Amino acid sequence: MLWLRRLQIEGFGPFAERQVIEFPESPGVTVIYGENMRGKTSLLAAIRYAFFGRVMARGLRQRRLLTVCNRENAAQGRYEFSVVLTFNFDDETYELSRSCRSSVAVPESDADFVQEVMLRRDRTILGPDERARALQHAFPGEIARFFLFDGELLQEYEELLVNESDTGHHISEAIDRILGVPILTQARVHLTTLTAEADQQAAREAQRHQATESLGTALGQAVQQRDAHKLELARLRTQLGELTAQRTEQEEFLAAHQKYSSAVEALDDARTKHEEIIAEEKDKRAELQVAMSDAWRSLLRDRVRAAKLAAQTDAEHEFESYGLRLRAQAIESAHCETCDQDVPPEVQARLRDRLDGSRSATTSPGSGLRRLVDLGRFDESDNTDVVKLLSRRLAEIGLEKVRLSDQISDLTTQLADSDPEFLRRSRATYSETVDKIAAVKRAIDDETTKIYDQEVNIQRLTQKLESIGSTALLSTQARARLLRAAAEVFGSAVDKYKSDLRLRVEASASRLFLRMTTERLDYAGLSINEGYGLTIKHQDGAAEEARSAGAEHVVALALMGALQENAPLRGPIVMDSPFGRLDDAHTSNVVATIPEMAVQVALLVYEAEVGKPRMRELLGPHLLREYELVRESARRTTIMRLGSSHD
Amino acid sequence: MRTIDSSELMAAVETARLSLHPELDAEFLAAVVRAEEEFAEDDGAALKAIGEALAATIERAKVD
Amino acid sequence: MTERDRESVGLTSAGQRTLAEIEARHWFGEGQDIARFAMSYAIRAGVAEGQVAGTETRWAVGNFDKTNEIRSVLAALYPDCTTPVRLMEYLVDEGLQMVDARLKAGATGPDRLMEDI
Numbered sequence: 001m002l003w004l005r006r007l008q009i010e011g012f013g014p015f016a017e018r019q020v021i022e023f024p025e026s027p028g029v030t031v032i033y034g035e036n037m038r039g040k041t042s043l044l045a046a047i048r049y050a051f052f053g054r055v056m057a058r059g060l061r062q063r064r065l066l067t068v069c070n071r072e073n074a075a076q077g078r079y080e081f082s083v084v085l086t087f088n089f090d091d092e093t094y095e096l097s098r099s100c101r102s103s104v105a106v107p108e109s110d111a112d113f114v115q116e117v118m119l120r121r122d123r124t125i126l127g128p129d130e131r132a133r134a135l136q137h138a139f140p141g142e143i144a145r146f147f148l149f150d151g152e153l154l155q156e157y158e159e160l161l162v163n164e165s166d167t168g169h170h171i172s173e174a175i176d177r178i179l180g181v182p183i184l185t186q187a188r189v190h191l192t193t194l195t196a197e198a199d200q201q202a203a204r205e206a207q208r209h210q211a212t213e214s215l216g217t218a219l220g221q222a223v224q225q226r227d228a229h230k231l232e233l234a235r236l237r238t239q240l241g242e243l244t245a246q247r248t249e250q251e252e253f254l255a256a257h258q259k260y261s262s263a264v265e266a267l268d269d270a271r272t273k274h275e276e277i278i279a280e281e282k283d284k285r286a287e288l289q290v291a292m293s294d295a296w297r298s299l300l301r302d303r304v305r306a307a308k309l310a311a312q313t314d315a316e317h318e319f320e321s322y323g324l325r326l327r328a329q330a331i332e333s334a335h336c337e338t339c340d341q342d343v344p345p346e347v348q349a350r351l352r353d354r355l356d357g358s359r360s361a362t363t364s365p366g367s368g369l370r371r372l373v374d375l376g377r378f379d380e381s382d383n384t385d386v387v388k389l390l391s392r393r394l395a396e397i398g399l400e401k402v403r404l405s406d407q408i409s410d411l412t413t414q415l416a417d418s419d420p421e422f423l424r425r426s427r428a429t430y431s432e433t434v435d436k437i438a439a440v441k442r443a444i445d446d447e448t449t450k451i452y453d454q455e456v457n458i459q460r461l462t463q464k465l466e467s468i469g470s471t472a473l474l475s476t477q478a479r480a481r482l483l484r485a486a487a488e489v490f491g492s493a494v495d496k497y498k499s500d501l502r503l504r505v506e507a508s509a510s511r512l513f514l515r516m517t518t519e520r521l522d523y524a525g526l527s528i529n530e531g532y533g534l535t536i537k538h539q540d541g542a543a544e545e546a547r548s549a550g551a552e553h554v555v556a557l558a559l560m561g562a563l564q565e566n567a568p569l570r571g572p573i574v575m576d577s578p579f580g581r582l583d584d585a586h587t588s589n590v591v592a593t594i595p596e597m598a599v600q601v602a603l604l605v606y607e608a609e610v611g612k613p614r615m616r617e618l619l620g621p622h623l624l625r626e627y628e629l630v631r632e633s634a635r636r637t638t639i640m641r642l643g644s645s646h647d
Numbered sequence: 648m649r650t651i652d653s654s655e656l657m658a659a660v661e662t663a664r665l666s667l668h669p670e671l672d673a674e675f676l677a678a679v680v681r682a683e684e685e686f687a688e689d690d691g692a693a694l695k696a697i698g699e700a701l702a703a704t705i706e707r708a709k710v711d
Numbered sequence: 712m713t714e715r716d717r718e719s720v721g722l723t724s725a726g727q728r729t730l731a732e733i734e735a736r737h738w739f740g741e742g743q744d745i746a747r748f749a750m751s752y753a754i755r756a757g758v759a760e761g762q763v764a765g766t767e768t769r770w771a772v773g774n775f776d777k778t779n780e781i782r783s784v785l786a787a788l789y790p791d792c793t794t795p796v797r798l799m800e801y802l803v804d805e806g807l808q809m810v811d812a813r814l815k816a817g818a819t820g821p822d823r824l825m826e827d828i
Contacts, residue, residue, distance in 0.1 A: 136687070183656055183684055184659070184680075186683050187680065187697075190679075190690070191679065191697065194698065292738055295748055295821065295825060296747035296750065299825065303754060303788070307787055311787065371787040374786045374787040375784065377783040378783060379778075379780060384822075387821055387822050388825075391820035391821050391823075392820075394820070395820060475705075478705070479701065482701065482704070485671050486668075486675065486676060489663045490663070490676075492666065493656075493660040493662070493663040496662055496663060497655070500659060501655070
C-alpha cells in the first residue's frame, strides 16, 4: 500500500520558498486550510507532478511550465521549481524528486526548461527503467484519479452515473483497473496466446510421424486459420477502438458546434425547400398562363348567356311576327301563301280581329335568330375555379418564398463566423464513421464465429490425435490442454470476480451513502449496474429518477470510498475542496464519513466550506494534523502547521 | 514483491477452477496471478513467467 | 358611306404601357391573351360601342380571333356595329384602362380580376 510521508515544494505555484508538509504515520486525516488562490490546487498538482511529471490545468490540459514557476521568483529572474515526495510502498521508503529549471535567462516555452527526476529506494538511486517500473507499480497513472481528485474529477465520476456516456465508459474501465480486473483479463489473454503456440507445436509434432501426419497437417492448418482470424479480430477491435474514439471526437465537435451545426442543417433544408418552391412556382405559373389564355371566355360567359336568352326571346317574337305578317297578307290578298288556299271572308274577319289585338314585330326580321347563331359559336367553358386555385397557390408560394429567403438570410448571417462547408463535411464524416463502426462490429461478429468454428475443429482434431499420438505428441498436447483449461478458468473468473466485486462495491457504496445522505429514512441505499453506474433506491424499492447535483455529488463520493475499500491496490486520498455543491448538513455528514473512505486522507479545504472548530468536532480523533496556507503576499504562500490536532 | 490484496482475485479463480477444471493445478493458476501482478506492464515478461510456471507444473505432475 | 373596318388590332401608347405592366406579372403567356382578357373585361362591364384613335398595330385579326368567336359575340352584343375590329380595338383599350385601375386599387391576382365587379 502507498503511504505519503512528506511533501516538499519549492518555487511551485504560490510557494516561493521551500515549504514542507509532514504526513502523520498513523491512519487518519490531515487537513490543510487555505482560501482561494492560496495554493490548495497547487499542492494536489505538485503530488501529481511528482508522480507523473505533468502539471494539469482545468479541463485536463497540460499547463505550460512557465506558468507553474512562482511569479515572485520569476520577477526576480528565477525560473525553477521542485517537488520532493517521500512515500512508503511495500515496506520500502522512496524519495521521489522532480525539478524543473530554465536553461535560458527568460524562458518563453517548455522547450526552454530542463527537467530532472530521481527516485531513491532506501539508499539506492534507481535507473530510469527501474524507476518507471517502480512508479507504475506504486501509483499507476490510469488510476491516479481515484486517489487524487478535486471537484472537476468528481464531475467525471458523475459522468459515470450518466449511463452510456463515453466518459462513463472510460471511468468504468479505470474502475476495472483499480479493482484488479486486468490481472484476470490479461491472464486470459496470455494463456490464450500460449495455447495457440502450444496448438501449433502439437500440429508440427504430429506432422513428423506418418501415423499422424495428415491429422497433424489438418490441425496445423486449422490452427493457422484460427490464428489468422484472431489477428484479424484484433485488428478489427483496434480499428473499432479508433473509430469509436473518432466518433466521440466528432460528437464532441458537433456538440460544441451544435448551434452552428443546427444552423447549417436548417440552412440546407431552407435552400432545398426554396429550390422546390421555385420549381413549383414555375409549374403553377405555366398552368395559370394556359388557363388565362381562355379566361376571356369565362368573363363573357354570363353576358353571353343573358344575351342568348334575350336573343331566344327575340327569335320567338320574330317567328311570331312572321306568322302575323303571313296572316296580314292573307287578309289583304284573301289568299294564304303558305297553304296556297283562298281565305273566305268570315276567316278574313276573324284574322283581322286577332291581328288588331296582337303585338307588332319590334325587331328587324331574323336578327334574333342571327344573334342566336352568332352566340352559339361562343365556347361557354368556365375556368374561373381553376384560375382561383392557381392564383391562391401562387400567392402562398410567394409568401413562402419570402419566408424562406428571410430564413436563409438570417442563417447565413448566423454562420458568418463559421465554416458551414466544414460543418457539413463534419456531419457527413460523422455519418460515415457511424456506418463504419456498424460494419466493423458486423465483421467482428463474423470473425468471432469463425474463430469459434475453428476452435471446435481444433478440439476435434486434437482429440483424434490423442487417441493415436506418440509420447512427444501427447506431451505437447497435454501442455496445450492445460493452457486451454487455464484460459477458460480465467475467463470464467473474470465474470465471477466482477460480479462479486460489484456486489461488494454496491454494499460499501450503500453504507457510505447512507452515512452521508440526509435522507436516511427515505433511502435504502444504492444499486449498481454492470458499468458501475449507481442508482439511489427508495425504501419501497423504487429508483430515484430525478437527482439533484448535490445527490450526484454524494453518490460519487460514496462510489469513490467504496472503490477504496474494495480495491486490491490501496493508497491515500488527497481531496481538494470536495464539498462544492453540498449543503451544510451533507457537508457535515461527508466530513464525518471521510475517515472511513481511506486509511490516509489529506483534505484541502477553505474555511467557508468547513471551519476549523466544526472540522475538529466532526473528525474527532481521526483528525491527526492541520496545516494552514498563509498568505504572505499575492504571489507568496507559506505553509504553517497548526498545533491543535491529535498528532 | 507487491503486497496488494489479491485474495479476492484468487478466490474467484479458485471457484472457477473447481467448477470448470478441478483437475487443473491450483498452484499453477496462483503462479499466473502472481506473474500478472508482477509484470502488469510487460507482456513478454509475463508470458515468460507463465511459461516457467507451466514447465514447473508439468514437472511436478511427472514426479507425482 | 360605311366606314372601312380595320384588319388588325392595335394599342395606344398608354395601352401598351399597361399591357407591359400586366405582362411583367407573368399571369398571361402572351400579350394577345391580355388583350382578349381586357376586351372581355370591358364587355362584361357593359362598355358601349366606340372607337379609339392613335393605335399602333399589334395583332392581325386572323390571329387575334382565330376561332371567329369574338366577331360572333360582338355581332350579337353590338348588333349595330359595322366595324367589329375597330370595336375590338376600342374594347381592348377600354378594358386595359379598367384592369389597370383595378390593379392599382389593390387587385392582387387574376382571380380577383375575374370576380364580379
